[in-house]
Amino acid sequence: MKTLIITLAAVLAFAAALPAQKLDLKLDHLIALAKEHVVIDMDGTQIRAALAAVPEKEVKKFKGQAEGIEMLQVRTFEFENEGAYKPSDVEDIRRQMDGLGMSKIVSVREKKESVDIYMNMKEGGMSGIAVLAAEPKELTVVHIMGKLAMRDLQALVDSKIAYDLAELQNRKQ
Numbered sequence: 001m002k003t004l005i006i007t008l009a010a011v012l013a014f015a016a017a018l019p020a021q022k023l024d025l026k027l028d029h030l031i032a033l034a035k036e037h038v039v040i041d042m043d044g045t046q047i048r049a050a051l052a053a054v055p056e057k058e059v060k061k062f063k064g065q066a067e068g069i070e071m072l073q074v075r076t077f078e079f080e081n082e083g084a085y086k087p088s089d090v091e092d093i094r095r096q097m098d099g100l101g102m103s104k105i106v107s108v109r110e111k112k113e114s115v116d117i118y119m120n121m122k123e124g125g126m127s128g129i130a131v132l133a134a135e136p137k138e139l140t141v142v143h144i145m146g147k148l149a150m151r152d153l154q155a156l157v158d159s160k161i162a163y164d165l166a167e168l169q170n171r172k173q
Contacts, residue, residue, distance in 0.1 A: 021100055021145075022041075022071060022073060022143070022145075023073060023093065023096050023097070023100070023130070023141070023143050024096060025073060025075050025093065025141060026089075026092065027075050027077070027085075027089060027139075027141075030077045030084065030085055030089070030139070031077075033077075033079060033084045033085075034077040034078060034079055034084070035078055035079060035080050036076075036077075036078040037075075037076060037077045037078070038074055038075070038076040039074070039075055040072060040073065040074035040075075041072075041073055042071070042072045043070065043071050043072075044067075044069055044070045044071065044146065047069055047072060048067065068146045068147035068148060069144060069145070069146040069147075069148070070145045070146035071143075071144070071145040071146065072143070072144055073141070073142070073143040073144075074140075074141070074142050074143075075139070075140065075141045076138070076139070076140045076141075077138065077139045077140075078137060078138050079137045079138065079139075080137070081137070082112075082136040082137055083136075084137075085134075085139050089139070090114070090132065090134050090139070093132055093141055094116065094132065097116075097118045097130055097132070100120070100128075101120065102118035102119060102120050102128065102130060103118060103119055103120075103121070104116055104117070104118050105117050105118065105119050112135070112136045113133075113134065113135045113136070114132075114133070114134045115131070115132070115133045115134075116131070116132045117129070117130070117131050117132075118130040118131075118132075120145070125147060125148075126147075126148045127145065127146065127147065127148065128143070128144060128145040128146070128148070129143075129144050129148060130142065130143040130144070
C-alpha cells in the first residue's frame with residue numbers, strides 16, 4: 001500500500017509539471033465534406049501577435065485575460081447532410097480529453113445532439129477548458145489552455161475577436 005501511495009504521488013507530481021498538451025484533432029478528413037469549416041491552431045505568441053492587429057477598443061475588454069492563454073484550438077464543421085462525421089470521431093476526442101486529465105463538468109444529451117464541457121485545474125485555478133458540441137449537421141471543438149478564469153472567457157466570447165482570429169488564420173494558410 002505504501003508503494004502504491006508513493007507511486008501515485010510521483011505520478012501526480014510529474015503530471016502537474018507537464019506543459020499544456022494539444023488535442024490530436026484528426027478531423028482533416030471532414031474538411032472536404034463540409035460546406036463551411038474553421039480550423040484554428042494558435043499558441044500564446046501567435047494570439048498576442050493577432051491581438052496587436054485588432055483595434056484597441058475591442059482588445060482592451062479582454063487583453064489581460066488573453067495574455068494568459070498558451071494555446072487555442074478550434075475546429076468547426078458545418079455539413080450539408082447528416083452523417084458526414086462518424087460517432088467514432090466524437091468518441092476519439094472525448095477519450096483524448098479524458099487522457100489529458102480533463103474533468104467533464106457539463107454533459108448535455110438530446111436525441112441527436114450532445115455538448116460536453118471539460119476543465120483542467122492546476123494550482124487552484126483553471127488551466128484549460130474544452131467544449132465539444134455535436135449536432136447532426138455540425139461538429140465543433142474548442143480547446144483553450146493557459147491561466148484562465150470563467151469571467152475572462154465570457155469577455156472573449158462576447159467580443160468579435162473569435163471572428164478576427166479565424167480570418168487571420170485563414171489568411172495565414
